[in-house]
Each structure stands twice: as structure tokens, then as C-alpha cells.
Amino acid sequence: MATKLPRTDAVVVGLGWAGAIIANELVDAGLSVVGVERGPWRDTAKDFNIASVTDELRYAQRQELMLRTAQNTITMRNTPSQTALPMRQWGSFHPGNGTGGAGNHWAGITFRFQPEEFRLRSHLEERYGAGSIPDELSLQDWGTDWNEMEPHYDAFEKLAGTSGRAANLARGRQAGGNPFEGVRSSDYPTPPLKQPYSPTLFADTAREMGYQPFPVPSSLVSETYTNPLGVTMGPCTFCGFCTNYGCANYSKASSITTVLPTLIRKDNFEARTLCEVLRVTTDSDGRRATGIVYVDSAGRQWEQPADIVVIAAFTFENVRLMLTSNIGEAYDPITRRGTTGRNYAYQTANSVQLFFDDKNFNPFIGAGAVGMGIDEFNNDNFDHSGLGFFGGGSTRVTPIGAAPINSRPTPPGTPRWGSQWKRSTVDNYASTMSIGCEASNYASPNNYLSLDPTYRDRLGRPLLRITFDFTDNDLKMAQYVTDKVTEIAKRMNPRQMVAKPRTGPWDGRPYQSSHVVGGFVMGADPSHSSVNKYLQVWDVPNLFVVGASAFPQNPGYNPTGTVGALAFKAADGIVNHYLRRPGEMITT
Amino acid sequence: MSKTRDTAKAGGLTRRQLLGSSAALLVGASGTARALSYTDTPEWQPFSNIAATPVDDDADWQFFTPDEAATVEAIVERLIPADDLSVSGKDAGCAVFIDRQLAGLYGDYERRYMHGPFQAGTPQQGDQSPLTPQQRYRLGLASLDDHCRNTQDALFKDLGGEQRDAILAQLESGDIALDDIDSVAFFEIVLQNTMEGFFADPMYGGNRDMVAWKMVGFPGARYDYRDYIERHNEDLAFEPVSIQGRGDWSTPA
Structure with missing residues (x-):
């Protein structure tokens, strides 16, 4: 039995990007807020000290910062006819744990989605015809638009100190940025990062071919920056221990480097760590959330009543909590009814590896988001007429560092041990680079999230089950964009090239990206969405579920910028609309 | 406050x-x-x-029996042979590294989801073995010696280099079936841990004297390249540094 605690105005579940942003906005609006976090309190100085952070074994191999699968994991299968089995070690993606969440060990790449994305189905039907979208894709509009999203992107970039070069400013266009971006109300808060050799070589070649390369927008700040909350970050030093690591320099934006240092000092905020939420409680007819029940590290259960409940965990846990709390109707892939678990999507990661004889890339100099990209083959930036697929990808070179347990490129066919292996490892370590194409993944009726019927977590709750495979659409797209990248690679004149378009089936073992989205998506139509454009749950007006779980599909961009923007959007909905008419769905 | x-x-x-x-x-x-x-x-x-606590390179074996340790050393010196590029995996400390890892929190998968039912799935569903790393080594090393006794009338560690290479290649390809453990799974964990030991920070027992980092040109635990990032296509000639610093930076005893 859970012991009931005194009520609070709002409880926020998860203190990663989304939860910390919303909690801070609600506290500033005068609400008393309790933040509940499954993992530990993390702090740069005690967790990511410069003396110890440069440890590939600990952070990349043993996954120190990631959620322990012993605590919670997922089960996976490619098709509904298979039996899902647990992911016993994180492979394909890396969920985080503790304050900061996956935002501690992310890469820092901070794109805005393009205006067309927020009305993707409408856009494609307008451009290619009403029947142009194949049945295997369940693409949707988001129920919002660029004008509504832009101020929230702007707020997130200013919070994170995002570095980059704008192209499409409201006051006019300028060269050197991403020409395909939506119109921006202001420039990036910090200038672009300096570039190492491999992105520079790529950008020079791309420019010669008529493309328009731009610095990858990065929430690894390029200079000392103080954000609107008064929190100061320091410049990125390109140490190369970035993705999978916490930042010791206060350079990588996360909730622990941009929000929590000020939020925790505010009187009406309290954070509870190592407390895992079991369910959202509702009144008898399920139309009002009454609070949450959580278990602390000693195994005792507590009920925290709240007038407003915000669920802002990682995609997987957002959806699992909704399923275990019976919020909404679970999606059924046969009848295609129900919305909880629907439209789960991923990212389609492709690459071309280039082996040179005459280059030294100093690959250990890097950062998760330093690099140059082009967007000519992304999303709907090129004409898809007659191609047989929709979507595309963000093409870029982003050297993240080259710690050598993982970074040991050798050409295909090289032995994996012995003298030949060693010779090839030495010969190729510094002279190999890769062009990535992080491409869209479009939702499909057969890709969904549900509760596993067999496997349970340590608390006896069902694990979340992923049923997912790449669609024909995405596989065709992968081949197309990889061919385009290969043309650029060829012109760079390497000794050898290895093109790696994503092929099926989805493989849970190698890391691809942590960009898992959907399952509790936003929209204007309650029959195909779980939350409205303010992330407010249909029919449960005081419950907000925030994160990449709200993406109806995934474009060819990294998700965090949009997660941050949606957090500001949800906070705006609560503070400026919901509090004026509590207990009602927001209708503006 | x-x-x-x-x-x-x-x-x-x-x-x-x-x-x-x-x-x-x-x-x-x-x-x-x-x-x-x-x-x-x-x-x-x-x-x-x-x-993270540096391991004691000179201490007794923490997990392996002396016989097991000798077998592991006989494996890692073939996976990473001594040549003009580096000392062997054995002399780089890879067996010590694996021993200390198995004696630590990695050894019993305390962080890993280990609930059943354990059942074989598709390759894409990944490792579904109920065995911990400690069990994988204990069973695998014993089974490997059983195999060598049956086929070569010798223990693995007593075989010549080329014979050991041939057996390792057959484990890798699955051409040898071991009695108590899947031979490919056993080979894979040994190869993975050997490479981890060779390339990890030396404080974990392998990569002695930063031998692997010197070999490939990885500078190790440096953290500020702002002055170097725009020096393109140039050999920066960094000497590596470990989390514990460098031997030649220490005060002589």
C-alpha cells in the first residue's frame, strides 16, 4: 500500500530536458512543483570530473550513465508473429538515467524540424496528390504549425546556448547556414564551432558540387555563454569524450548544466531522486489524474497527489506509464484502433566510410556535434516524384572522437585479430573518416509499442515491447540517399569507400541512435493522437505527456531540439491557458 | 547551504x-x-x-585459477601477437585486465537484465544467454582444454602459436563445438574483453605503458584541443597520457 503524501500543485516525472524545462516554467508561474526522478542526482563536478571522465571502458563499454537494464529494459521483435525477447544490454539505443537523463550523454546536435514536417501528411498530399502516400505509412500532421513552434525553438536554443550559423532570419537571408531551415526570429546564441579536418574536406567537396554546406547546429557551446536563467556554460574543448559521456567542461547543454542549477534553488521546487513512478492515478471515471504512485529506493510506495501531472520521462517510459495506468486506449495493429503505442518510429542511419592513404584526420579531436552538413537530400527538400518513397536524411560529417576500444576502422575483409588485424588497425586509425546520413523513419501501422506478455521488470511490471522493422519506403530511401552520399565520397578521392545504407531487419545489437519517437503522439484528431498540441492528454485535461513520444513520425533530424521546444510549448499551455480554465481541455 | x-x-x-x-x-x-x-x-x-579504482597489476589472480590464467594468457598472446608494432596482448596485461573485470561488477552482470525465460531468438534480438561473464569463462576455458585434450592430446596453453591460431579461428567460425558453451559466443566475449583491455586506460590492468595508444597514435586522457582543431592533416605527435598521468611525470621513488 502506498502512503499518501500532502498534495502539491504539480508533479513532474523525469528531470531530463523536458521535465526540468516544464518544472522551471511552472515554478516561475508560482506553482509548487515536485520533480520525481528514477535515477540519481547528477552533477558535473561529482559525476563528470575532468580527471576521470576520459574513460572509454567505464562510459562507452560499461554504459555507466545509461539506465541499467537490470532496473528496466524493453523487449523487441521485428514482426508481430515473432516472440519478443528482452534487450539485455543496450545496443541500438542508449536510454539515460538520473537528472539530465539521456541529455547528459547525448551528442548535442540541435536541429529544428522544418515547417513542412508539422503538417507532413497535408504537405505531401498537396505536392504529390491525394493518393500519393502508401498504405504502409501512417504519416500525420502534428496539429500545430511553424508559427506556433518557432518561439519555442528559439527559447530552447537560448536555454542551451546552441551554436550555429543561421541562414533564414526574419530580417533576411545570409550565406553559410542551412538554406532549408524555417524562418528564424533570431540567430543562434553562440557562433559555430571551429571545424576539424574531415568536416572541412567534406564541406569543400560538397560546395564544389553545388551543395550548400553549413555547420551542424550544436548545443556544445562555442564560447562562454550565460543563458536566460543565469546559468553559465564554458566553451567546448573538442576532447572527444562526448557522445556516451557526461561533459566535464560545462560545455554540453543538458538540464543539469542549464536548468537544474537555478531550479533547485527556487523555494517552491523539490526534487526526489531514486524514486521510480509506478503509475498515474486517476479518479473513478478516468477523466482526471489525481497524482502518481512511486517506489523509493527502499522499496516503499508513496502516493503523491497533484492538481497537474506532467509525465516527461524517455519515450519508452512515457508510453509504458500510459499503458500501465490505462490512459487512453492501447493500440491494436489488427483493427488499427487505439492510440497508446501507435506510430512508434525510429531513425534510419546510413553512412559511407572513406579510407585514405594520404590524410591525417587526428580523429581523436572531436565532439558529438562538431561538423558540417548538407540538407539537399533531407525530408522533402528534393522532388520525390517517381522515386517510390518519401523522406530523406541529414548528411554530415561529425567526428565525435576516436577512443580506440570502439574506434578502430579497418576495410571489410580484414581479420579481427592477429598480426594482419594489427597492421590494418594502425594503418587506418588516423586516415579514415565517415559521412553519415541520419535519415527519416516514417511511421507504419505494424510498428508499435505494447506491454510484453511475458517479461517483467524487477518490480513485477510488464516490460515495454517494441514491434518494429524498417518499411520498404525507408529502405528505398536509405539506398537513394546513400547513393547520393557516395557520389560526394567518390569525389573526395579515397583509396577505398564502403557504403552502408540501412538494411533490414532492424537489429537491436549495434548502436544506431537513441532517437526513439512516437507511441503517444500529438495531433488535432483524438482518434489518431493521444495528446493535443499542448501535449495535454485527450479527455484527461490535467495530465500532460511530453517528449519525443509525441512525434507522429521522425524526420531526418535529431530529436532533442524539438523535445525542448515541445517542453516549452507544454509549459506555455499550462501556464497561459490551462491555469485560466483548470480541468478543461485547452481549445485555443 | x-x-x-x-x-x-x-x-x-x-x-x-x-x-x-x-x-x-x-x-x-x-x-x-x-x-x-x-x-x-x-x-x-x-x-x-x-x-574508478586502479587495479593492482601485481596482485594474485582475482578470479582465474592459475591454470585458467595461463590459458587466457595463451589466448590473448595470439589474438594480439607480439610484432614490430607492439608487445603481445599477454605482455600488455590483457589477461590481468580480464581477470579484474571478471572479479568486478562486470563479472556477474549485476547491472544486466537477467530474468528469464531464456530462449534463443533471432540474431537481431541479441545475446540471450543466461550465463554471466564469470560462467562463460569458467565453462569456456574448461571446455577448450577438453577439446584440446581430445584432439591434440595437450592443453591449449601448451600448443604452438600456429596451432592455437587455428583453434581460435575455428572457435570464431563455429567450426569447433565446445561441450558446455556455444563456441562462437565464448570466442566473442574473449575477443571483446581482450580488445577492451588492450585499448582501455591502463589503470584497468591492460594497455601497459599505454602501448596500444602509442601504437595507433591515440593521445589518451587529454581534454583540450582548441589550439589544434584547425591544424588540419598534420601529425600532432602527442605523447599519450592516462587518467593516472604518465610514468615519466612521476617523482622517481
């Missing part, structure tokens, strides 16, 4: 209650950490969560 407090009032246990209660109630995955409520400035000590 810190207002960090136990969560008895706010929704958890006091430290005293926790210490007096059953340890089985502890959240296994978070070790001894306890639920805490934070307001105001959270209290922390510098380095308080930095538990």
Missing part, C-alpha cells in the same frame, strides 16, 4: 530506517544509494561519484 534530506517526511526512508531494514528491499540497480529529496543547493563532494 544544503537542504538535502532523507525522504521520510517527503516520501522515502530516513537513513536510520534504511540501515535497519532488510537489504533485500534496496533497489538492486542503484546499489546502496538511497532515495533523497533535494531542495536548495544539493550537497556533493568533488570526486564523490568517481569510483
Whole structure:
């Protein structure tokens, strides 16, 4: 039995990007807020000290910062006819744990989605015809638009100190940025990062071919920056221990480097760590959330009543909590009814590896988001007429560092041990680079999230089950964009090239990206969405579920910028609309 | 000033209650950490969560029996042979590294989801073995010697280099079936751990004298390349540094 605690105005579940942003906005609006976090309190100085952070074994191999699968994991299968089995070690993606969440060990790449994305189905039907979208894709509009999203992107970039070069400013266009971006109300808060050799070589070649390369927008700040909350970050030093690591320099934006240092000092905020939420409680007819029940590290259960409940965990846990709390109707892939678990999507990661004889890339100099990209083959930036697929990808070179347990490129066919292996490892370590194409993944009726019927977590709750495979659409797209990248690679004149378009089936073992989205998506139509454009749950007006779980599909961009923007959007909905008419769905 | 407090009032246990209660109630995955409520400035000590402790290279084997250790050394010196590029995996400390890893939290997969039912799935569903790394080595090393006794009338460690290479290649390809463990799975964990040991920070027992880092040109635990990032296509000639520094930086004893 859970012991009931005194009520609070709002409880926020998860203190990663989304939860910390919303909690801070609600506290500033005068609400008393309790933040509940499954993992530990993390702090740069005690967790990511410069003396110890440069440890590939600990952070990349043993996954120190990631959620322990012993605590919670997922089960996976490619098709509904298979039996899902647990992911016993994180492979394909890396969920985080503790304050900061996956935002501690992310890469820092901070794109805005393009205006067309927020009305993707409408856009494609307008451009290619009403029947142009194949049945295997369940693409949707988001129920919002660029004008509504832009101020929230702007707020997130200013919070994170995002570095980059704008192209499409409201006051006019300028060269050197991403020409395909939506119109921006202001420039990036910090200038672009300096570039190492491999992105520079790529950008020079791309420019010669008529493309328009731009610095990858990065929430690894390029200079000392103080954000609107008064929190100061320091410049990125390109140490190369970035993705999978916490930042010791206060350079990588996360909730622990941009929000929590000020939020925790505010009187009406309290954070509870190592407390895992079991369910959202509702009144008898399920139309009002009454609070949450959580278990602390000693195994005792507590009920925290709240007038407003915000669920802002990682995609997987957002959806699992909704399923275990019976919020909404679970999606059924046969009848295609129900919305909880629907439209789960991923990212389609492709690459071309280039082996040179005459280059030294100093690959250990890097950062998760330093690099140059082009967007000519992304999303709907090129004409898809007659191609047989929709979507595309963000093409870029982003050297993240080259710690050598993982970074040991050798050409295909090289032995994996012995003298030949060693010779090839030495010969190729510094002279190999890769062009990535992080491409869209479009939702499909057969890709969904549900509760596993067999496997349970340590608390006896069902694990979340992923049923997912790449669609024909995405596989065709992968081949197309990889061919385009290969043309650029060829012109760079390497000794050898290895093109790696994503092929099926989805493989849970190698890391691809942590960009898992959907399952509790936003929209204007309650029959195909779980939350409205303010992330407010249909029919449960005081419950907000925030994160990449709200993406109806995934474009060819990294998700965090949009997660941050949606957090500001949800906070705006609560503070400026919901509090004026509590207990009602927001209708503006 | 810190207002960090136990969560008895706010929704958890006091430290005293926790210490007096059953340890089985502890959240296994978070070790001894306890639920805490934070307001105001959270209290922390510098380095308080930095538990990486250098291993003692010279200590006795922590997990392996002496026979097992000799077998592992006989494997790692073939996976990473001595040549003009580096010393062998054995002399680089890879067996010590694996021994210390198996004796530590990696050895029994305390962080890994280990609930059944355990059943074979598709390759894409990944490792579904119920065996911990400790068990994989214990069973695999014994089975490997059984195989060598049956086919070569010798222990693995007593075979010549080329014979060991041939057996390792047959484990890798699955052409040898071991009695108590899947031969490919056994080979894969040994290869993975050997490479981890060779390329990890030397404080974990392998990569002695930063031999692997010198070999490939990885500068190690450096953290500031702002002055170098725009020096393109140039050999920067960094000498590597480990988390513990460099031997030649230490005061001579």
C-alpha cells in the first residue's frame, strides 16, 4: 500500500530536458512543483570530473550513465508473429538515467524540424496528390504549425546556448547556414564551432558540387555563454569524450548544466531522486489524474497527489506509464484502433566510410556535434516524384572522437585479430573518416509499442515491447540517399569507400541512435493522437505527456531540439491557458 | 547551504530506517544509494561519484585459477601477437585486465537484465544467454582444454602459436563445438574483453605503458584541443597520457 503524501500543485516525472524545462516554467508561474526522478542526482563536478571522465571502458563499454537494464529494459521483435525477447544490454539505443537523463550523454546536435514536417501528411498530399502516400505509412500532421513552434525553438536554443550559423532570419537571408531551415526570429546564441579536418574536406567537396554546406547546429557551446536563467556554460574543448559521456567542461547543454542549477534553488521546487513512478492515478471515471504512485529506493510506495501531472520521462517510459495506468486506449495493429503505442518510429542511419592513404584526420579531436552538413537530400527538400518513397536524411560529417576500444576502422575483409588485424588497425586509425546520413523513419501501422506478455521488470511490471522493422519506403530511401552520399565520397578521392545504407531487419545489437519517437503522439484528431498540441492528454485535461513520444513520425533530424521546444510549448499551455480554465481541455 | 534530506517526511526512508531494514528491499540497480529529496543547493563532494579504482597489476589472480590464467594468457598472446608494432596482448596485461573485470561488477552482470525465460531468438534480438561473464569463462576455458585434450592430446596453453591460431579461428567460425558453451559466443566475449583491455586506460590492468595508444597514435586522457582543431592533416605527435598521468611525470621513488 502506498502512503499518501500532502498534495502539491504539480508533479513532474523525469528531470531530463523536458521535465526540468516544464518544472522551471511552472515554478516561475508560482506553482509548487515536485520533480520525481528514477535515477540519481547528477552533477558535473561529482559525476563528470575532468580527471576521470576520459574513460572509454567505464562510459562507452560499461554504459555507466545509461539506465541499467537490470532496473528496466524493453523487449523487441521485428514482426508481430515473432516472440519478443528482452534487450539485455543496450545496443541500438542508449536510454539515460538520473537528472539530465539521456541529455547528459547525448551528442548535442540541435536541429529544428522544418515547417513542412508539422503538417507532413497535408504537405505531401498537396505536392504529390491525394493518393500519393502508401498504405504502409501512417504519416500525420502534428496539429500545430511553424508559427506556433518557432518561439519555442528559439527559447530552447537560448536555454542551451546552441551554436550555429543561421541562414533564414526574419530580417533576411545570409550565406553559410542551412538554406532549408524555417524562418528564424533570431540567430543562434553562440557562433559555430571551429571545424576539424574531415568536416572541412567534406564541406569543400560538397560546395564544389553545388551543395550548400553549413555547420551542424550544436548545443556544445562555442564560447562562454550565460543563458536566460543565469546559468553559465564554458566553451567546448573538442576532447572527444562526448557522445556516451557526461561533459566535464560545462560545455554540453543538458538540464543539469542549464536548468537544474537555478531550479533547485527556487523555494517552491523539490526534487526526489531514486524514486521510480509506478503509475498515474486517476479518479473513478478516468477523466482526471489525481497524482502518481512511486517506489523509493527502499522499496516503499508513496502516493503523491497533484492538481497537474506532467509525465516527461524517455519515450519508452512515457508510453509504458500510459499503458500501465490505462490512459487512453492501447493500440491494436489488427483493427488499427487505439492510440497508446501507435506510430512508434525510429531513425534510419546510413553512412559511407572513406579510407585514405594520404590524410591525417587526428580523429581523436572531436565532439558529438562538431561538423558540417548538407540538407539537399533531407525530408522533402528534393522532388520525390517517381522515386517510390518519401523522406530523406541529414548528411554530415561529425567526428565525435576516436577512443580506440570502439574506434578502430579497418576495410571489410580484414581479420579481427592477429598480426594482419594489427597492421590494418594502425594503418587506418588516423586516415579514415565517415559521412553519415541520419535519415527519416516514417511511421507504419505494424510498428508499435505494447506491454510484453511475458517479461517483467524487477518490480513485477510488464516490460515495454517494441514491434518494429524498417518499411520498404525507408529502405528505398536509405539506398537513394546513400547513393547520393557516395557520389560526394567518390569525389573526395579515397583509396577505398564502403557504403552502408540501412538494411533490414532492424537489429537491436549495434548502436544506431537513441532517437526513439512516437507511441503517444500529438495531433488535432483524438482518434489518431493521444495528446493535443499542448501535449495535454485527450479527455484527461490535467495530465500532460511530453517528449519525443509525441512525434507522429521522425524526420531526418535529431530529436532533442524539438523535445525542448515541445517542453516549452507544454509549459506555455499550462501556464497561459490551462491555469485560466483548470480541468478543461485547452481549445485555443 | 544544503537542504538535502532523507525522504521520510517527503516520501522515502530516513537513513536510520534504511540501515535497519532488510537489504533485500534496496533497489538492486542503484546499489546502496538511497532515495533523497533535494531542495536548495544539493550537497556533493568533488570526486564523490568517481569510483574508478586502479587495479593492482601485481596482485594474485582475482578470479582465474592459475591454470585458467595461463590459458587466457595463451589466448590473448595470439589474438594480439607480439610484432614490430607492439608487445603481445599477454605482455600488455590483457589477461590481468580480464581477470579484474571478471572479479568486478562486470563479472556477474549485476547491472544486466537477467530474468528469464531464456530462449534463443533471432540474431537481431541479441545475446540471450543466461550465463554471466564469470560462467562463460569458467565453462569456456574448461571446455577448450577438453577439446584440446581430445584432439591434440595437450592443453591449449601448451600448443604452438600456429596451432592455437587455428583453434581460435575455428572457435570464431563455429567450426569447433565446445561441450558446455556455444563456441562462437565464448570466442566473442574473449575477443571483446581482450580488445577492451588492450585499448582501455591502463589503470584497468591492460594497455601497459599505454602501448596500444602509442601504437595507433591515440593521445589518451587529454581534454583540450582548441589550439589544434584547425591544424588540419598534420601529425600532432602527442605523447599519450592516462587518467593516472604518465610514468615519466612521476617523482622517481
